[in-house]
Amino acid sequence: MQSKSNEFAYNGKVEGDVIVTRSDAVINWIRKHSVWPMPMGLACCAIELMASAASRYDISRFGMEVMRFSPRQSDCMIVAGTVTYKMAEVVRRIYDQMGDPKWVVAMGACASTGGMYRSYAVMQGVDNIVPVDVYVSGCPPRPEALLDAMMKLQDKIGNESSVRNLRSTQPVATSR
Amino acid sequence: MIDESFITALFEKHSYLSKLESIDCLTVRCASENLISLLSSLRDDDGFELMVDLTAIDHGESESIRFSVVIHLYSLVHRGYLRIHANCSNNDNPTMPTCSEVYPAANWHERETFDMFGIKFIGHPNHKRILMWDDYPYFPLRKEFPLAGIDTPLPAADVSEVTDASVEPAPMMGGPFVASASGPMSDSEPRAKDESWTEQNEKTS
Numbered sequence: 112m113q114s115k116s117n118e119f120a121y122n123g124k125v126e127g128d129v130i131v132t133r134s135d136a137v138i139n140w141i142r143k144h145s146v147w148p149m150p151m152g153l154a155c156c157a158i159e160l161m162a163s164a165a166s167r168y169d170i171s172r173f174g175m176e177v178m179r180f181s182p183r184q185s186d187c188m189i190v191a192g193t194v195t196y197k198m199a200e201v202v203r204r205i206y207d208q209m210g211d212p213k214w215v216v217a218m219g220a221c222a223s224t225g226g227m228y229r230s231y232a233v234m235q236g237v238d239n240i241v242p243v244d245v246y247v248s249g250c251p252p253r254p255e256a257l258l259d260a261m262m263k264l265q266d267k268i269g270n271e272s273s274v275r276n277l278r279s280t281q282p283v284a285t286s287r
Numbered sequence: 288m289i290d291e292s293f294i295t296a297l298f299e300k301h302s303y304l305s306k307l308e309s310i311d312c313l314t315v316r317c318a319s320e321n322l323i324s325l326l327s328s329l330r331d332d333d334g335f336e337l338m339v340d341l342t343a344i345d346h347g348e349s350e351s352i353r354f355s356v357v358i359h360l361y362s363l364v365h366r367g368y369l370r371i372h373a374n375c376s377n378n379d380n381p382t383m384p385t386c387s388e389v390y391p392a393a394n395w396h397e398r399e400t401f402d403m404f405g406i407k408f409i410g411h412p413n414h415k416r417i418l419m420w421d422d423y424p425y426f427p428l429r430k431e432f433p434l435a436g437i438d439t440p441l442p443a444a445d446v447s448e449v450t451d452a453s454v455e456p457a458p459m460m461g462g463p464f465v466a467s468a469s470g471p472m473s474d475s476e477p478r479a480k481d482e483s484w485t486e487q488n489e490k491t492s
Contacts, residue, residue, distance in 0.1 A: 196454050197420050200443040203450065227477070229457040229464065231427050231436025232419070239452040 134274045142186075142212065143268040146175040146261070149185035149209065151202060154192030156219040156251040163254035175261055182208040187264065188241070189257075193221040194234045203240045212276070214268070216260055217243045220250045289313050289367035297333070301325055312368040319356075319373045319383055326358075326371075326389045334364030341386065341396035343404045345430045353378040354406055358386065358393075375406060385411040403428035435459050460485050 150160055164170050164178060179185040182205045194202060206215070217237050220226030223246045225235035237243060244267060247260040294313060298304055303321050307314040317325050329335040340359040346352060354375040361368050375381035385408040386393040397408040398417040405426035408414060415421060420442040425432055435456040441447040461479030469475065484490040 196441065197418075199441065199452070200446050203443075203446045225457065227464070229459060230434060231425075231432070231454075231457065233457070234452075235455070235457055240446065240450045 135272060138273040138277075139269045139271055142273070143265040144174040145177075146187045146214075146265070146268070147177045147179050147185045148175055148187045148189050148216075148261075149182055149205070150178050150180070151188050151190045151205065152192060153190070153194060153198060154219075154221060156191035156222070159251045159254055160189060160191045160218065160257065163257045168254035168258060170258060170261065173258065173261060173265070182206075183210065185209060186212060187214045187216065189216045189218055190222040190237045190241075190243075191218040191251075193226065193228060194237045194240075195232050196234055197232075199234050199237075199240050202237065206241045212271075212273075214244045214264055215241050216245045216247065216257075216264060218247045218257060218260070219252055220248065223248070226250060289362070289365045289369070293333070293365060301328070307372060309370065312370055314370040314372065316372045316374070319375065322371070322373050323384050323386065323389060326360075326386055329360060329369070330389055333362065335360040335362040335369060337361040337363070338386070338390035338392045338396075339368070341393050341400060343400045343406055343428075345404060345428065347430050352376075354381040354404060356383050356400065356406065381406045382409055383407070384409050387411060402426070405429065 150157065152160060162168060164176060170176050175187070182188075186209060188202075188206055188209065190202065206213070215237070217223045221228060221233070222237045223243075225233050227250070229235075234240070245260045245264050247256050249256050252260075289312075297315075298306070301317075301321070303318055304315045304325070307316050337360065338358065339361050341356065343354055343356050345354060352374045356373045356375065358371040358373070359368055360371070373383060375383055381404070383406055385397060387397060387408075388410070394411070394413065395417060397411055398413070398415065400406055401408060401411075401414065402416040402418050403426060416423065419427070422442060424439065425437060427436075433456070435458075436454060438456065439454040441453055447453055461481060461484070464477045464479060466477045467475045481490075
């Protein structure tokens with residue numbers, strides 16, 4: 112028996128109150144629309160990261176505005192800024208503390224390649240210590256570029272084999 | 288500007304000072320054993336209340352005096368700067384008495400100078416590195432240290448075990464990356480000056 116209140120939702124005359132789909136599609140759909148970023152702000156890129164969260168660019172339009180400063184509560188680390196060798200240890204430890212599934216966005220030239228800092232103190236790309244999903248160019252990138260990268264990340268999450276990854280005993284994210 | 292009468296009085300009062308040529312401000316050379324008494328006197332009697340900067344110079348490995356500590360003071364009374372050079376006598380194990388008891392602002396400056404040049408400040412209350420990590424084996428602003436860096440293990444052994452990462456010399460392809468002082472700003476910003484060589488094709492000259 113169909114209740115009145117359900118009329119405007121799914122009309123299940125054929126299947127009843129049942130939707131047939133793939134687990135991957137459901138899991139990925141849930142994950143990609145609730146990305147909780149961890150702002151790993153290390154330099155001036157963090158200012159642009161703040162700008163993309165503020166009202167003018169408004170990252171919440173894409174469902175990822177819940178910036179969490181605790182690695183336990185977040186699943187996407189946005190490395191925004193210059194990763195020095197001294198800081199690299201901290202970045203890796205915070206990454207290790209994030210629960211699976213987790214993703215990493217390298218925001219800006221420094222986080223991607225070391226940028227203009229070709230020196231003894233700066234790690235030449237955060238991908239030396241954590242697996243990066245999306246790289247954003249720019250010094251610093253404009254908020255639009257970061258939003259585009261986050262949408263690219265959503266597309267990537269949407270194509271993951273989540274069920275297989277859940278069953279596998281290997282950790283999903285491995286370093287190089 | 289500091290007036291001439293003060294300068295003559297200063298050299299009369301501290302006979303161990305010698306004047307150095309300088310294009311901007313009054314510059315004196317002081318022996319390291321007299322440094323603390325000079326600074327105390329300048330602060331208490333002559334109105335040099337601000338320590339603006341404390342750093343060092345590496346004159347080169349072959350020089351007889353290799354390291355000298357450079358201190359900038361500012362006086363609100365005289366409205367002028369005073370620069371003090373103090374040579375470190377030992378080239379292999381340079382030391383200097385700490386100024387942090389006279390000017391507390393010198394505390395972190397001395398830690399940075401130790402971090403970059405390896406000059407030990409005798410009596411410093413917290414004598415350790417401030418920028419690089421504690422176990423870092425080199426002093427990066429010494430002349431013999433290459434800008435790209437030297438292969439070193441990461442500070443955290445467990446992280447480098449998992450990630451296989453270490454401190455590697457930075458790629459210098461097309462370098463050095465220096466700004467030219469002249470010309471329009473669009474041309475003078477830092478960029479690769481010598482693009483004739485790459486990491487694969489070694490620099491010939």
